[in-house]
Structures are given as structure tokens and as C-alpha cells.
Amino acid sequence: MSISSAKIIGSGLIGTSIGLALAQKGVQVLMSDASESAASLAQSLVYPQKDFDSDHAFDVVVIAVPPSAFREVIILEKDINPTSTFVDILSIKTKPQLEVETFKGLSERFVGSHPMAGREVSGAKSARGDLFMGRSWIICPSDQASSASEKVARELVELCGGVVVTMSAEEHDQAMALVSHAPQVLASLMAGALMEAKPQWLNLVGQGFRDMTRIADSDSELWQEILSENAVNIVDVLSLTRKKLEKTERDLSNPLAAKEFIEAGNEGRSLIPGKHGGAARRYIYLHIVIDDKAGQLAAIFNDCAKAQVNIEDVSIEHTPGQNTGLVTLSVLEAHKAEQLEKYLITAGWKVHSTSK
Amino acid sequence: MSISSAKIIGSGLIGTSIGLALAQKGVQVLMSDASESAASLAQSLVYPQKDFDSDHAFDVVVIAVPPSAFREVIILEKDINPTSTFVDILSIKTKPQLEVETFKGLSERFVGSHPMAGREVSGAKSARGDLFMGRSWIICPSDQASSASEKVARELVELCGGVVVTMSAEEHDQAMALVSHAPQVLASLMAGALMEAKPQWLNLVGQGFRDMTRIADSDSELWQEILSENAVNIVDVLSLTRKKLEKTERDLSNPLAAKEFIEAGNEGRSLIPGKHGGAARRYIYLHIVIDDKAGQLAAIFNDCAKAQVNIEDVSIEHTPGQNTGLVTLSVLEAHKAEQLEKYLITAGWKVHSTSK
Numbered sequence: 001m002s003i004s005s006a007k008i009i010g011s012g013l014i015g016t017s018i019g020l021a022l023a024q025k026g027v028q029v030l031m032s033d034a035s036e037s038a039a040s041l042a043q044s045l046v047y048p049q050k051d052f053d054s055d056h057a058f059d060v061v062v063i064a065v066p067p068s069a070f071r072e073v074i075i076l077e078k079d080i081n082p083t084s085t086f087v088d089i090l091s092i093k094t095k096p097q098l099e100v101e102t103f104k105g106l107s108e109r110f111v112g113s114h115p116m117a118g119r120e121v122s123g124a125k126s127a128r129g130d131l132f133m134g135r136s137w138i139i140c141p142s143d144q145a146s147s148a149s150e151k152v153a154r155e156l157v158e159l160c161g162g163v164v165v166t167m168s169a170e171e172h173d174q175a176m177a178l179v180s181h182a183p184q185v186l187a188s189l190m191a192g193a194l195m196e197a198k199p200q201w202l203n204l205v206g207q208g209f210r211d212m213t214r215i216a217d218s219d220s221e222l223w224q225e226i227l228s229e230n231a232v233n234i235v236d237v238l239s240l241t242r243k244k245l246e247k248t249e250r251d252l253s254n255p256l257a258a259k260e261f262i263e264a265g266n267e268g269r270s271l272i273p274g275k276h277g278g279a280a281r282r283y284i285y286l287h288i289v290i291d292d293k294a295g296q297l298a299a300i301f302n303d304c305a306k307a308q309v310n311i312e313d314v315s316i317e318h319t320p321g322q323n324t325g326l327v328t329l330s331v332l333e334a335h336k337a338e339q340l341e342k343y344l345i346t347a348g349w350k351v352h353s354t355s356k
Numbered sequence: 357m358s359i360s361s362a363k364i365i366g367s368g369l370i371g372t373s374i375g376l377a378l379a380q381k382g383v384q385v386l387m388s389d390a391s392e393s394a395a396s397l398a399q400s401l402v403y404p405q406k407d408f409d410s411d412h413a414f415d416v417v418v419i420a421v422p423p424s425a426f427r428e429v430i431i432l433e434k435d436i437n438p439t440s441t442f443v444d445i446l447s448i449k450t451k452p453q454l455e456v457e458t459f460k461g462l463s464e465r466f467v468g469s470h471p472m473a474g475r476e477v478s479g480a481k482s483a484r485g486d487l488f489m490g491r492s493w494i495i496c497p498s499d500q501a502s503s504a505s506e507k508v509a510r511e512l513v514e515l516c517g518g519v520v521v522t523m524s525a526e527e528h529d530q531a532m533a534l535v536s537h538a539p540q541v542l543a544s545l546m547a548g549a550l551m552e553a554k555p556q557w558l559n560l561v562g563q564g565f566r567d568m569t570r571i572a573d574s575d576s577e578l579w580q581e582i583l584s585e586n587a588v589n590i591v592d593v594l595s596l597t598r599k600k601l602e603k604t605e606r607d608l609s610n611p612l613a614a615k616e617f618i619e620a621g622n623e624g625r626s627l628i629p630g631k632h633g634g635a636a637r638r639y640i641y642l643h644i645v646i647d648d649k650a651g652q653l654a655a656i657f658n659d660c661a662k663a664q665v666n667i668e669d670v671s672i673e674h675t676p677g678q679n680t681g682l683v684t685l686s687v688l689e690a691h692k693a694e695q696l697e698k699y700l701i702t703a704g705w706k707v708h709s710t711s712k
Contacts, residue, residue: 116560128706130645136559165559175557178549183568185608186542188621189600193534193593195624201531203492203521205628206472208571212539213628215564216621224615231609237549238608242601244545249594252541253587259580265544265572268551272561272569289486297667298657305654313672314653350484 002152003027003159007058007081009073011035011042014089014115015064016127019046021160024129030056034069042124057081060152063088067225071099078106085152086110091176091222092230093140093169107144111153112169114138114176115162130161137162140169177233181226184215185238191216283312283330284337289350290327300327300349307343309336358508359383359515363414363437365429367391367398370445370471371420372483375402377516380485386412390425398480413437416508419444423581427455434462441508442466447532447578448586449496449525463500467509468525470494470532471518486517493518496525533589537582540571541594547572639668639686640693645706646683656683656705663699665692 006022008015011033019029019042029047033039061084065073070090078086086109088096093112100110115137137157141150157164167175191213194202227234251257290296297316304311313330331337344351362378364371367389375385375398385403389395417440421429426446434442442465444452449468456466471493493513497506513520523531547569550558583590607613646652653672660667669686687693700707 116562126643128645130706138560165556167556171554175553175560178553179557179561179565182549183546183565185601185604185617186546187564187568188618188624189597189604190539190542191622191624192600192617192620193538193597193624194627195620197531197534197627198527200521200523201535202627202629204472204494204531205535208543209535209539210628211567211570212543213621213625214567216618216625218618218621220615220618220622223618224611227614227618228609228611231614235605235608238601238605241545241549242598242605244548245541245594245598245601248541248545249591249598252591252594253584255580255584258583258587259576261541261548262544262572262574262576262579262583264548264551265569265574266547266576268544268547268549269569269572271550271553271558272566273558289484295661297670298654298661301654301657305651311653314670316669350486 002148003059003155005056005058006030006060006062006156007032007056007077007084008042008046008062008064009033009077010062010064010066010069011038011124012064013123013126013131014117015062016042016046016124017117017129017131018062018064018089018156018160020127020129021132022156023047025159027159028056030058034065038124042127045124045127058084060085060087060156062156063090066222067092067095067229070096074100074103074106078103084109085149087113087139087153087156089113089115091226093138093172095229097140097142097169101142101144107142108146109149110142111145111149112140112142112172113153113157114140114172115157115160117162132157133161135162136165138165138167138172140167140172142169173230173233174236177230177237181230181234182237182241184218184223185227185234186241187213187216188218283332284334286329286331286337286341286344286351288327288329288344297327300329300344303344303347303349304329304340307340309340309343358504359415359511361412361414362386362416362418362512363388363412363433363440364398364402364418364420365389365433366418366420366422366425367394367480368420369479369482369487370473371418372398372402372480373473373485373487374418374420374445374512374516376483376485377488378512379403381515383515384412386414390421394480398483401480401483414440416441416443416512418512419446422578423448423451423585426452430456430459430462434459440465441505443469443495443509443512445469445471447582449494449528451585453496453498453525457498457500463498464502465505466498467501467505468496468498468528469509469513470496470528471513471516473518488513489517491518492521494521494523494528496523496528498525529586529589530592533586533593537586537590538593538597540574540579541583541590542597543569543572544574639688640690642685642687642693642697642700642707644683644685644700653683656685656700659700659703659705660685660696663696665696665699 005028007030008019009032011031019031023029023046031039031042031046058081061081063073067090090096097112100106115132117131117135139153154164311329312332315328341351361384363386364375365388367387375387379385379402387395387398387402414437417437419429423446446452453468456462471488473487473491495509510520667685668688671684697707
């Protein structure tokens, strides 16, 4: 094993979770942060038995700070840790790589990376060692990175339980622009458009709009850095989207064009890999009307367990103005869904199934 | 009560659910459909005791057919039912109203309507009488509609358990363009863009993209009619969106502009009314790592019930390449969330909470 000691700079959710995962595998971990109290909290969570000091020769230094702090940190740490491999975890990859290239000799021992985990949670206290378990974790070794550094980066991901995906920093930033950053912009645009709605229209907002704009709740501090620093790639996607939008505006009154347009969306959706990394799957949905009170979900899931049917997904739809809810269970196999539907109906639930 | 008998034309999900709701309130219901077998199935579900014939003087005739069949149906039915009030349930409202105005005297006894219910399900067998319970149901009485007709339309909604929202057909179509139809177009556009992604990028698609494009799974037959027939209003929203997109493309590399942009989305989201029709609420989220096997959800919800804490919402996040899942429970009150977290940890679950 190449990694027996690690210094984690940045004791937020990601940094501390990496620390936890490494410590669980027997790696000596030093947690660090601009805030001494944050570092100390993280250290006590991750590796309370710390018995080495901060000028230890770490095998790997993980930079888990916000994009804006990256350069400052690397300037400080590269000299303190002259033999360590550096791995960062920023959501953008081209810019940190370019910054590293401005320091002589550093590119050889630097590998950019981006774990696909951690949304909606923050801080050391939310960290957990299994955060990266089974998740894709992109590494972007540059042409200048040594094979030893790349090996360390891979091992870091594997120790954390992540699944290594390798691509160039440029490709990473293009891919994220398409699957994450441009969608964020569109979701924020649609959500922002509600400010032009008449108040009575707001009551007509349904589940579709809610789902579509959920990511518009994102943190503006973090996203201003991601959007502005990957602006070139995002603008490429947005401008293509805008051109398609222009065409759609022209064609929309033509039913055939409208149909083809929706079908293209259907087809795109079908490309998204399903659960467990396999191909997308079609579920059977069971819709159940419940009273909105404690214990109802437990009662349903008890009956599901008794029926010995595995629920792949669940959603609850709220009924404005009334204390009832609609629970939708997703089941993978048709015969299992049928078995469950019968069982639940016998148990007194109002169930009906769909397979859309 | 003004409604003691009703003819429902169109025995799909919506028509049959209306039939079920009315019959449960003692209304005599005749189900009808272009397909005789569909009508007969619906009739036996809704009102098996049918003891009146099809030239009965119905108090209300409900038109629950696809938009493309509307005109044909109205031509046929207006003469057979010369005293009945007509109510339709199409997702667009200006066009049917204009069509009605081409028939002398019909406008007085016609009221357009649109129940906010029924997505993702279809067919008489999926119908249920409580489909509209507590849901907004828009009625659009024109200037020419008689007050007696409007009264019948209101009573229809109330018998079905819906909440009447009144607006003009024009306003309905504008509102739907903003909160439903334009978002559908954008979701389909983003989903369709995946066809340009490299295969390895598809594994990087996260929950945000999935949620955002869920409605891109929509049925192309239905949506081609909605999009093409409400094209004027949808294009208004899209063209405004496109102009904002153009501005965003120019400004995105400026961190301050990017921040303001995300904040505008945050603000728009905060306008969406929360559960039970009240103002949007902030939840505490508990994240729990589970094994992906039958019974795990039941076990969690059992413990929630034992802890006497009401779960407002639940989501399951899938872990590609691995048989574990992350369950997120939403709880309304901080002290309840804390109570639940402690209880679940004691019960052996891996829990951590966030309040974003």
C-alpha cells in the first residue's frame, strides 16, 4: 500500500469524510483547516490517536477547500510537503490544474479529482466514512503527472470505497457542464421565473415543477465559484440549448414537431443508467392514498416486508389544503408488483398500479 | 343540489375518477367512450345500477376526452343533451372555449375546467374516486356562461372533493405555460441533450439531473396536443427564458452575477407553497445508510413510529455499482428531528442530520 499517512486540508464534509474513510483503513490522518476549531473537531472525529506532528512526510495531501482557497493552500503546502502527492477534490478541474502548472515541478506530483458525492450536506459533523462507497470518483491525471502520483490518487479513491473514473480535466469540465452545471442554470432560471407569476398561480405549481427546480435551492456561495470558473464550458451547453429553444419556439405550434421534441426527451432519459449502475429499468408503480399521520408509512412498509417484496424507490406527494398523501412505491418485477398490490389491498390499503 | 345525474364522455383515468366520485355522492352516472368496451368497464366500476338510458336529461355532461376529440364530441352531444350544462377537463382552456363559441347558444351552458390531478396514470382501471380530493381544480367560466352553469361546474368540483380556483381561460393557459408547459419543454431539452454525451459521461448523471428531467418521461401523444395548442403562451415564456439565458451566458464568468443568479432561483423556489397549501417550510433532513434489501424501509419506519415522529417526506438515493442506499427523511420540527435522530442511532442506524 502506498498510502500510510495523509494530511487533509479542509475539514468540511468531504475532507472529513475522506479522513474517516482513510482512518478506518488504518491510514494515519492529520486533519487541517483555516479554522483551528474545525480542524480540531474533525481530528477528534477521524483519528483521535494522532501521534505524529504536522511536518510528518505525508504520502498524500488532499486539498478539500473551496475553489477560491485552492491557490493559497497549494502555495503554502507544496513546500512543507516536498515529497507528498497532492490530490484536490474541487468540482471544477481545469483551473486548479492550470494553477498547479505555474509552480515548477509540482505537476508531477499533483492529480486532480472529483468525487460524485456530498450534496445537500455540509460540515465535519455531517461527515461519514461511507460517503463515497460505490460512487463514481473522477480522477484527472495530467500528462505531466507521474505514474506514482496517479497510483496514489487511485489508491486514495479505492481506500474510500469509490469507483475510479479517469478522464482529462478538460473532459471533466465539459461533462459536468452538461450533466450538472447547465441544468443548475436552467433550474435556477425556471425557479426565478416564479417571481413573475401572479400569486394565485403559485397554488398551481405541481410536483413536476417542484422536482425540476429542486436543485435551484443550491448554495449561492459554492455555485458562484463553480459557475464562474467553468463558465466557458457551461456557456457552450447553454448556447446550444438556447439555439434549440429558438427552433422549438418556431416549431411548437406544429403537433408533429412537438411530438418529436417530447420523444427526443424520452430517448435522452432512457440513456440514464439505472440503480446499481446497470441500464435504466422500467418500474411498476403502486399508488397508495394515506392519511398524513405518524405510523402510516411504517404500516405500509411493514406490509411490504410481510409480502416479501423489495421496494426500489418511494415518493410521497403532498395534497395541498388537505391532510392526505399519496405514496408511490416503485417495484422492479411485474409479478412482484402484482403480489404486493394484492397483499396491500387485502390489508385494507387503497392501491392502484401503473407501469408508465 | 343541482346535479343528480351526469354523463361522462371519455372513460379514461380522469373521466372514470369523476364518475366514481359523483356516484359515491349519489349522482346517477352514465359512462361513455368512443370505445364501447372502455365505456362498459367504466360503467361497471362507477355505477353498476344504471337504470336510465342515454337520452336521459343529464344535469351535467362532462367532456373528458383528448383535446383532439373535443370538437367532434361537442357537436354530437350538444343536440342530444339540449338542457345539460357542459364541463370539459382539458389541460388547455382557450381553444375549447373558442370552439364552443362557434355554436349558437352553447356558450351559456358551457364552463371549461382543469383538475390539477392525474399525472403518470391512465385508464379506467387506474381511476379512483378520491383522485381530486383536496386538489386545485380550475374553472374558467366565460363572460357568456350563465350563472346557473357556473353553479353546476362549482358543484361538480365540490362533489369530487376538489378546491375551486376561478380564472379566465386566457389566464389559465398563461399560468400553465409558466408552471407546467415551459418547464416540460426545458426538461425535455435537457434530457434530449444526453444524446450528445459521451457514454462514460452518463455514469456521472446524478440525482439533480434525474429529478430535473423526470417529467421528460411524459407521454408524447398527450403532450404534442398540449404544447402545440398552447404554443402561443408557451413561446412567450420560452422566449423570455431564452433572453435571460442569453444574458446569463454573457455574465456567467462574473462570480457576483453568478451568485445573484443562483439567489434569484433560491428566491423563486421560496415562493412555492409548501405541504398542506401553507407557506414553504424548511425541513430537517436525516440521512440513513441502508442495505438495499427487503424490510429495511419497514424497519426504519417502524422505528420512526416508535419514536412518535411524523415523517413529512422521504427519498431514496441509489448507489451505482453497489447494493446500498441512502434514505433521507424530512422532519418539520427541529426538536422532533433531534428526538428521531437519537432514537434511530440508539436503534443501530447510521444517521446524520442536515438542515439545508
